[in-house]
Amino acid sequence: MAVSCFNDRHPASTIAHSWSAKEVTEGAKSTIIQVPTLVIWGMKDTAILVGHLSGLDKWVTNLSLKLYPDDDHWVMLEKHKQVAQDIRRFIGDKAYPRESVYRADVK
Secondary structure, three states, X not given: OOOOOOOOOOOHHHOOOOOOHHHHHXXXXXXXXXXXXXXXXXXXXXXXXXXXXXOHHHHEOOXXXXXXXXXXXXHHHHOHHHHHHHHHHHHHOOOOOHHHOEOOOOO
């Protein structure tokens, strides 16, 4: 079983089972995601830290990253209109305007 870090906003006692990367990818032809992918991230997230973005572009070759610098884990609720617009623009426009999306170069 994978070991995860939790805080009081996401207590480990509520998680029935945690899967390891090996369990999740077992039988996969590749562990590299090549589908265009948009990650929307609240930079003040205390449940899933921003450091998890580092190196993500190794595993997701066509990655776009929209950062919300003043928002946390619940950015999709707090900024629902902006997030919905980001998603609609990303899936509906092959030439998604990259000036509003940051590449995954977070350290």
